[in-house]
Amino acid sequence: MDLAYGPQYQAFRDEVRAFLAAHHARFPSGADRPRVLAWQALLIEHGYAARTIPSAYGGFGAEPDILKSRIIAEAFAAARAPMGLSGQGISMLVPTLLELGTEAQKQQWIAPTLRGEVVWCQGYSEPGSGSDLASLATRAHEDGDDFVINGQKIWTSTAAQADMIFCLVRTEPDAPKHAGISYLIFSMKTPGIEVRPLTTMTGRAEFNEVFFTDVRVPKSQIVGQRGEGWRVANATLRHERGMLGDPNATEARFGELIELMKSETLDGARLIDQPVLRDRLMALQARALAMKFNGLRVLTSQIAGESPGLAALIVKLQGCELNHQIAALAIDALGEAGVLYGEGQHLRAQGAWQWRYMFDLGLIIGGGTAQIQKNIIAERGLGLPREAKAAP
Amino acid sequence: MDFALSADQRLMQASITGVLSRVSPLARVRAFAEGGEPVARDVWTALTELGLPGLLVAEEHGGLGLGLLDAALAAEALGACVAPAPFLSSAVVAPVALAAAGSPAQRSAWLPRLAAGEVTAGAVLHEALAGARDGAGVTAEGGRLTGASVFAVDAQGADILVVADRSGGLHLVEAKDAEIAPLPAIDATRRFAEVRFEGAPAEPLAGDSALPRVRDAAFVILAADMLGAAQAMLDKAVAYAQERRQFGRPIGSFQAVKHLCAEMAAELEPCRALVWYAAYAFDAVPAEAPLVAAHAKAHLAEVSRFVARAATEVHGGVGFTDLLGLHYWFKRIGVDRQLFGGPEHLRGHAAALQGL
Numbered sequence: 132m133d134l135a136y137g138p139q140y141q142a143f144r145d146e147v148r149a150f151l152a153a154h155h156a157r158f159p160s161g162a163d164r165p166r167v168l169a170w171q172a173l174l175i176e177h178g179y180a181a182r183t184i185p186s187a188y189g190g191f192g193a194e195p196d197i198l199k200s201r202i203i204a205e206a207f208a209a210a211r212a213p214m215g216l217s218g219q220g221i222s223m224l225v226p227t228l229l230e231l232g233t234e235a236q237k238q239q240w241i242a243p244t245l246r247g248e249v250v251w252c253q254g255y256s257e258p259g260s261g262s263d264l265a266s267l268a269t270r271a272h273e274d275g276d277d278f279v280i281n282g283q284k285i286w287t288s289t290a291a292q293a294d295m296i297f298c299l300v301r302t303e304p305d306a307p308k309h310a311g312i313s314y315l316i317f318s319m320k321t322p323g324i325e326v327r328p329l330t331t332m333t334g335r336a337e338f339n340e341v342f343f344t345d346v347r348v349p350k351s352q353i354v355g356q357r358g359e360g361w362r363v364a365n366a367t368l369r370h371e372r373g374m375l376g377d378p379n380a381t382e383a384r385f386g387e388l389i390e391l392m393k394s395e396t397l398d399g400a401r402l403i404d405q406p407v408l409r410d411r412l413m414a415l416q417a418r419a420l421a422m423k424f425n426g427l428r429v430l431t432s433q434i435a436g437e438s439p440g441l442a443a444l445i446v447k448l449q450g451c452e453l454n455h456q457i458a459a460l461a462i463d464a465l466g467e468a469g470v471l472y473g474e475g476q477h478l479r480a481q482g483a484w485q486w487r488y489m490f491d492l493g494l495i496i497g498g499g500t501a502q503i504q505k506n507i508i509a510e511r512g513l514g515l516p517r518e519a520k521a522a523p
Numbered sequence: 524m525d526f527a528l529s530a531d532q533r534l535m536q537a538s539i540t541g542v543l544s545r546v547s548p549l550a551r552v553r554a555f556a557e558g559g560e561p562v563a564r565d566v567w568t569a570l571t572e573l574g575l576p577g578l579l580v581a582e583e584h585g586g587l588g589l590g591l592l593d594a595a596l597a598a599e600a601l602g603a604c605v606a607p608a609p610f611l612s613s614a615v616v617a618p619v620a621l622a623a624a625g626s627p628a629q630r631s632a633w634l635p636r637l638a639a640g641e642v643t644a645g646a647v648l649h650e651a652l653a654g655a656r657d658g659a660g661v662t663a664e665g666g667r668l669t670g671a672s673v674f675a676v677d678a679q680g681a682d683i684l685v686v687a688d689r690s691g692g693l694h695l696v697e698a699k700d701a702e703i704a705p706l707p708a709i710d711a712t713r714r715f716a717e718v719r720f721e722g723a724p725a726e727p728l729a730g731d732s733a734l735p736r737v738r739d740a741a742f743v744i745l746a747a748d749m750l751g752a753a754q755a756m757l758d759k760a761v762a763y764a765q766e767r768r769q770f771g772r773p774i775g776s777f778q779a780v781k782h783l784c785a786e787m788a789a790e791l792e793p794c795r796a797l798v799w800y801a802a803y804a805f806d807a808v809p810a811e812a813p814l815v816a817a818h819a820k821a822h823l824a825e826v827s828r829f830v831a832r833a834a835t836e837v838h839g840g841v842g843f844t845d846l847l848g849l850h851y852w853f854k855r856i857g858v859d860r861q862l863f864g865g866p867e868h869l870r871g872h873a874a875a876l877q878g879l
Contacts, residue, residue, distance in 0.1 A: 132529075
């Protein structure tokens with residue numbers, strides 16, 4: 132254990148702070164798209180985004196260094212500066228292409244994706260294939276040099292804005308279910324694609340349904356081999372599971388909860404001074420700290436090339452649950468003001484805590500449900516026997 | 524930066540576990556719990572050969588001069604084996620108190636003998652850390668102590684006592700000058716006592732930072748003890764779920780049992796990083812140490828209680844029997860949770876530390 136920052140890291144921290152002091156003011160949070168892309172370009176140029184992506188593919192090309200990554204995150208959070216872009220293209224597709232893409236695919240897609248010029252969505256889940264994703268039924272049959280796709284995807288966030296989709300389709304209908312899947316990438320402007328917004332319990336449409344009718348995709352736009360899409364997808368899902376339990380995001384949200392409880396009053400007394408609420412707040416703080424340090428432990432293992440084991444397997448389950456509980460406490464502290472939603476009087480934080488409480492439940496279910504996570508923890512982490520499976 | 528144990532630390536912990544499996548198997552734990560010996564001398568002697576009493580004692584006083592993380596790893600191993608050993612009081616409370624506030628003469632008088640395992644200490648701190656019940660409380664006046672403390676640790680068989688008075692001052696008292704009455708608790712793997720002083724001669728440990736340092740170290744060590752005990756219970760539950768068959772299948776293949784095990788693991792695994800950090804911060808990040816120490820003990824108390832209950836349930840009826848002995852871990856966790864303050868008390872303390 133040594134969390135000390137050596138002199139070269141102090142210098143690096145000074146460098147990040149100087150960068151933010153010089154440039155942040157021109158790129159505030161919520162800026163328009165051209166300025167968001169200009170900020171992203173500046174961040175990549177200085178190594179504060181796409182830091183470890185090889186420069187040949189448009190990244191900064193630095194060696195992984197968890198302390199520097201941590202310094203960047205801390206300095207940006209302290210300055211309330213927007214971090215680099217993080218959509219599904221950057222966080223999921225790029226690592227997948229780096230691992231399994233052809234050289235041509237890497238050259239074509241990674242750099243514009245990193246710059247934010249190409250936005251991606253993920254076509255995995257289907258109405259009939261949720262936890263049992265490998266049973267997916269969207270068909271792609273061969274026709275000359277193309278695959279022709281018919282079927283439906285669901286839970287496709289950013290489908291309406293996306294330029295491209297990475298999509299799982301069944302190319303070998305007679306093969307066993309895991310062996311009949313291929314991973315295709317194609318334009319969302321391809322004829323035959325229809326996107327319909329999917330309104331959730333939050334009242335908003337954070338997701339979409341995507342329908343494919345005779346969508347023609349050149350065979351060259353496959354990642355990995357035909358029938359190997361399941362393996363390719365698992366490489367991507369691994370990245371998603373890490374993303375859904377980001378302790379820095381949890382820390383920021385916990386900070387907002389403390390501010391809320393210090394500023395809000397009931398009968399003139401601060402909420403933070405109510406012993407029962409304060410006790411719940413402190414219990415969540417302990418959980419948040421444990422997850423933060425667990426994250427440092429996982430990163431150390433990964434950098435050392437060791438398997439982080441259980442410490443990583445529990446991150447999605449525990450991280451999503453913690454975020455949900457933070458929102459729950461904020462709502463309970465606000466009482467009847469916490470259930471207001473929409474545009475009316477007395478609304479707090481534009482209803483964000485209620486939205487988070489509902490949306491976080493979606494995240495507990497999405498990306499591998501809590502129950503699937505427990506199977507993974509028990510079987511891969513603890514070595515408990517698998518459940519006898521029904522015949523396919 | 525490196526958030527991991529060193530090879531030396533892993534080796535040390537494995538050595539302690541290896542020695543404990545030899546000198547303190549469940550039969551030895553049971554004999555101590557059911558018998559009346561104040562200290563398990565054979566166990567302490569074996570641990571002394573590994574240097575445990577002197578882990579935190581500076582090398583100039585014959586110790587190993589290691590940090591609280593090393594002590595926490597030892598405590599984790601002790602908790603995992605529910606070992607009968609006066610580690611918390613003799614190897615942590617007394618050395619930390621002496622290092623924080625002892626005079627050179629006091630250090631020279633006691634640290635070498637503590638490190639060598641020649642003397643053991645008792646910790647008489649509960650009221651100052653967790654509040655007084657039943658009229659307890661110790662008053663210091665003119666170099667003498669008067670009053671009672673209800674939940675002293677390892678005082679029986681000890682040579683010296685580290686005593687906190689009502690105002691938070693620390694004192695060294697020779698055990699022969701105190702009246703020590705055994706106080707049976709659910710956990711019989713350690714000795715608890717009510718200690719009375721009637722004008723007992725006491726040497727003050729100067730400096731008002733001593734009690735907070737002792738408190739923070741004790742919180743971390745108790746958290747580590749719970750981590751070890753809870754991990755052992757989880758490991759036993761998982762092993763049992765793999766071997767026990769009902770309805771023609773291992774019970775661990777049923778999701779009801781499997782998910783209970785997964786929930787235990789999911790709750791407990793992040794606790795390990797929390798304990799590591801709290802122990803590391805005690806030496807390396809003193810400004811953060813009080814808060815993370817309090818959170819570590821409070822959180823481990825909550826998670827360990829859940830694990831103790833759930834792991835017992837996974838064992839079914841046999842988990843409830845005396846014969847299996849799983850209850851020793853259950854009860855060790857039960858006492859650790861309340862010792863020096865339960866989680867609600869500690870969360871109030873954590874809030875106060877942040878001005879909340």
